Amino acid sequence: MAATSTDVVVEPPGDVRCDVAVIGSGPGGAVTACTLAEAGRDVVLLEEGPLLALEATPAFSAQEMRAKYRNGGITVALGSPGVNYAEGRCVGGGSEVNSGLYHRTPHDVLDRWRLRFGLEHASPDEMAPHFAACEEDVSVSKLPGPAPAASLRLHEGAGRLGWSSIEVPRWYRYAPDGSSDGVKQSMTRTYVPRATGAGCRLLPDTRVARLGHDAGRWTLRCEPARPGARASSFTVRARTVFVAAGAFQTPALLLRSGIKHNVGRSLHLHPTVKVVARFDDVVNAPGMGVPVHQVKEFAPHLSFGCSISQPPHLALAMTDHPERISDVHEDWPHLAVYYAMSDGGVGRVRTVPGFRDPLVSFALDDSDLTLLADGLAKLCRCLLAAGATVLWPSVRGCPPIRSEADLALLPAILPRDRTSLMTIHAFSTCPMGQDRGRTVADSFGRVHEASGLHIADASLLCGPPGVNPQGSIMAFARRNALAFLDRA
Amino acid sequence: MLPTFTPTVSALAYSIVRTRCGDASPLADDRHNRVTRYVLAQHAGMPDYLRLPFAALTVVFGLSALALTGRTFRALPHERRWRVVETWRRLPVSFARDLLRFYEGVVVFAWFTVEHGGDLD
Numbered sequence: 309m310a311a312t313s314t315d316v317v318v319e320p321p322g323d324v325r326c327d328v329a330v331i332g333s334g335p336g337g338a339v340t341a342c343t344l345a346e347a348g349r350d351v352v353l354l355e356e357g358p359l360l361a362l363e364a365t366p367a368f369s370a371q372e373m374r375a376k377y378r379n380g381g382i383t384v385a386l387g388s389p390g391v392n393y394a395e396g397r398c399v400g401g402g403s404e405v406n407s408g409l410y411h412r413t414p415h416d417v418l419d420r421w422r423l424r425f426g427l428e429h430a431s432p433d434e435m436a437p438h439f440a441a442c443e444e445d446v447s448v449s450k451l452p453g454p455a456p457a458a459s460l461r462l463h464e465g466a467g468r469l470g471w472s473s474i475e476v477p478r479w480y481r482y483a484p485d486g487s488s489d490g491v492k493q494s495m496t497r498t499y500v501p502r503a504t505g506a507g508c509r510l511l512p513d514t515r516v517a518r519l520g521h522d523a524g525r526w527t528l529r530c531e532p533a534r535p536g537a538r539a540s541s542f543t544v545r546a547r548t549v550f551v552a553a554g555a556f557q558t559p560a561l562l563l564r565s566g567i568k569h570n571v572g573r574s575l576h577l578h579p580t581v582k583v584v585a586r587f588d589d590v591v592n593a594p595g596m597g598v599p600v601h602q603v604k605e606f607a608p609h610l611s612f613g614c615s616i617s618q619p620p621h622l623a624l625a626m627t628d629h630p631e632r633i634s635d636v637h638e639d640w641p642h643l644a645v646y647y648a649m650s651d652g653g654v655g656r657v658r659t660v661p662g663f664r665d666p667l668v669s670f671a672l673d674d675s676d677l678t679l680l681a682d683g684l685a686k687l688c689r690c691l692l693a694a695g696a697t698v699l700w701p702s703v704r705g706c707p708p709i710r711s712e713a714d715l716a717l718l719p720a721i722l723p724r725d726r727t728s729l730m731t732i733h734a735f736s737t738c739p740m741g742q743d744r745g746r747t748v749a750d751s752f753g754r755v756h757e758a759s760g761l762h763i764a765d766a767s768l769l770c771g772p773p774g775v776n777p778q779g780s781i782m783a784f785a786r787r788n789a790l791a792f793l794d795r796a
Numbered sequence: 797m798l799p800t801f802t803p804t805v806s807a808l809a810y811s812i813v814r815t816r817c818g819d820a821s822p823l824a825d826d827r828h829n830r831v832t833r834y835v836l837a838q839h840a841g842m843p844d845y846l847r848l849p850f851a852a853l854t855v856v857f858g859l860s861a862l863a864l865t866g867r868t869f870r871a872l873p874h875e876r877r878w879r880v881v882e883t884w885r886r887l888p889v890s891f892a893r894d895l896l897r898f899y900e901g902v903v904v905f906a907w908f909t910v911e912h913g914g915d916l917d
Contacts, residue, residue, distance in 0.1 A: 374838075383843060
């Protein structure tokens, strides 16, 4: 079932009143809205981006970047080096544009959050039912058929080195014939239509500019986000608000609204460095599926995987070796993009008077860049073991790696002025827990300094989980929404 | 938008395609125009605090050719344009490299999208 236009309030006739307003329709907001609406609450779900079907644009395409990403995918955390990042801006948020890879929060990560942030009632046993429920809702499953060749190569390389490598499940519904074709169970396929089916009103193309509190209700000053759709702003009034606008927009909204305690001060990412690998035999093909293997031998601080490797992505990954870009035209069936992902660095999200977009900065110290360099070297070693004949790391000026001996040519610390880093994982800008000195919200996402205001997205995660975060976001959103219903 | 911004972006996109993407087809080819429109659209969608500085820096880049060669960037033949690009790439300031890295990334991604059967609009 997909969300349809009949479920959607395109232009509210005036101010809107509701019991609960949920801001943002990504994995955190959609799960929250669905859980509350199905419990009989009067819910309004607001989304700055448009409502588009999952299949409205080809996956991982230039069209998708323009239609479903914030700023067309041109966003950067400023620093030395800067880190390019991408976030979804459409109904369903990041779930509409990501690869759909699923992990539960690792047990040691939950333990660390308990010890450092005073996060209560979030032990692996206490979280397990929430993970299980979300996994059923979005059909978390492994590929029924063979994985893409480029993905298998990484797995084989790890196996030859005796390193741990796993096939990561995805939230996908596969055809009963056992083929690997399937449909991603994004939020517009699952929780959003369930929410609207239970009476939730969905307002796409609506930006919440500011929150206020008046006479026991929250007031959301909303602006139309679709050019020409509506001339004037309007207000949503709600007893309770869940902010789930993502790790960048949630702190920005709180800061614009005068809520500042610890907000936006502890941004964490998974900084990622890429490598283009060439194999003598064919590893890539039109329509190659999403690679599903990840090397976890050095987790949680380092993980390796294979990226989307269509020709435009290969060419982009090759821009640090510009003389080889044109080779991609003919050679792409032999090429694939791989990544080493770390958990180092810390950043900030700020608002700048007079500008709509938040200013994001991120600092990596020498130890962080050493860790990433170590990850790059290990990834290269794994790919050589997998049979790669040439490797081009995304470090400008770095020579191609053709053998184990060439690994000595890699920098021991990634050069700040020549390294291209990116990420699609961001979190921790409003961490949760009972330690008020470190957190913005309590262990269930209630903002310390604002009654009736909750957070329900990646902002809450206390630090980098070291794995794809959507599973953690959904499970905590479900847990916190149910706790809210229990208290009411 | 700032004067000379669009012509400079267009000229830079043409030069990047020709140098980096192995294409030497006639400049009137519609594929180049589609790539240029995509680059301009991506610039227009940038975070607002970056948009104007990037446009201003692009104009400065275009005008720097005047100081280096006596002609604006868009008026130069391809080989001389690329010498201006290389000069900027060697400047000891990160914003000059960041500017070119942005354009190179967007142009290359768009060109390979078009060349391999994808749409940009």
